Amino acid sequence: MKSKQWLLASRPQGEPTEANWQYQEVDAGDVAQGQIKVKVQYISLDPAMRGWMNDGKSYIEPVQIGDVMRAGAVGEVLESNAEGFSVGDKVYGSFGVQSVAVCDTKGVHKVDPSLAPLERYLGVLGMPGMTAYFGLLKTGLPEAGETVVVSGAAGAVGSVVGQIAKIKGCRVVGIAGGKDKCQYLIDELGFDGAVDYKNEDVRKGLKTQCPDGVDVYFDNVGGEILDTVLTCINLRARIVICGAISQYNNTTAVKGPSNYLSLLVNRARMEGIVVFDNAKHYGEAAQEMAGWIAQGKLKAKEHVVTDIETFPDTLMMLFKGENFGKLVLKVEHD
Template sequence: MNNSTTNRQVCLANRPKGLPKENDWAIINGTIPKIEQGQVLTKIKYISIDPAMRGWLNDSPSYVPPVGLGSVMRALTVGEIIESKNDSFHVGDWVSGLDGVQNYAVSYGSEYIKVDLSIAPPQTYLGTLGIAGLTAYCGLINVGKLQTNETILVSGAAGSVGAHVGQIAKIKGNKVIGIAGGSKKCAYLIDKLGFDAAIDYKKGALLENIKQNCPDGIDLFFDNVGGITLDAGLSVINVGARVIICGAISQYNLSKEIEGPSNYLLLLRRRARMEGFIYFDFRTDWPSMLRELAEWRSAGKIYGLEDITEGQVDIFPSTLLRLFSGDNFGKLIIKLPD
């Protein structure tokens, strides 16, 4: 299946309703493309699996166009350049980009970020030094205007973004409470990541537990989950709070209408704001953010758990589903065979 003449690709066959099913995908053997002047050929080594992927499958306006029917599934990747007709890239360079769920990609490289293996291993450029770290950083600092001595609530806290949110907020001198599913994830938040408290939503009584752990309310709520979790967090916001909407993993696969936050009028009573963002918008700031994230990482102040599954692109459909079952633990990545 993986040889030098075949480019195995996962393409979108049908627009899923609810959770994507196996037959929503078509896995095909394409040919390895030829490159032209200015282009490079990249051999993809790692594929990032992200909740945002679910939104890209819907035929509705978003911050990026929907993945076309019959097109290769969009994905963030890390790969090695194996052929170059572009002076900015050399064979053996490692890069991160949106090369999709396939073995090989052709690119002009204009959107590539160079991967420096002397700083971190390649897969970390999909986690702490990639989408997870950058999303957490942009959401907390650029959008959330995080101060010090604030109380921060994070949902999906054991997820790759949430884990970084909590750690960055701690580095910046704040109190951090995480919401996650299961005692193992909750222990990890406290013991490994240094959160001040963790709430296991699977135990029920979510709102009561939030109130107990945030007796003085919260100043910033970083929400990855939506639904009843968002409503519970809204109910304890302080005056001037910022509610950062990063995602809504509880809602992405609903076939009924999305559950809007019934408590949104607390934004008025508490003179608070709720704001969405996408880390792509802060691209010009990425270099300085990545420097800071790399420093924290090498100083042992920030840790990015990676949940790496090895296999051919064929495992993409089932691996994606692990995001929505809450089964994965850490940044979910597929490592392709060499």
């Protein structure tokens, strides 16, 4: 059985290009003891992937040159030599950017397709949802009545952050690019306000939308937007550093937040998060979020692109701000 694969061919300088990838179709291989073979159906495309393409120490090992690109994915078990997994099971795992994966079962878990469409397990019911849940609640520590601002607000993490903050009784303002996204935040997700960074002055927008200042800022983008929000924070504000997508393709140094001394003036805090630290508590979080979804308080949106051949271009949509909702790659099988 053939697997279509995207390998990391070289490390990018700045934006990833076609030259950094190698496409191949190879035999998926035999299923050894303890392994499963998975028909990959949806592949998660995430900003963090850009970091994994770099060499050097981070919160996770870099992908090695010549390896299948790392990615979370969902699919169906085709063969199993592993305890606890049967043919036909729907599973989530780090299956990589390939159409068929043969792998051990570390980090693989079953998902229930009767509860939600499979691709949702890559979004609100997957790592982005968990990132939003734990990052906001454990590090952002929002209190009812406070103002929460989130950037990348129409993205996989940001949209969930804003909705959870609403559930917790906060005033919620999203920063997103384009009128459609901003309208969606307000009309569909119930945000109190939105700032369109592509078409308006972010500082003015924040001043208008956050008349009482910013108590919690959940940052997915870094760069100028982080710097601008720093000028609007309140005493003892909490800034959650989840990502910095505006900086991931820099060929020069990352832009540090020039206004970081606002932390001093406001006795405020900036703290980084990595979702994996909460792995022991994913179950509880998933249960609570499933409840909110059932009650209609938490909505999901996926941006599905077909097929695996488009991977290099589709990944770039993240960095251009072209995805609307959680970006996933759908893999067609004959």
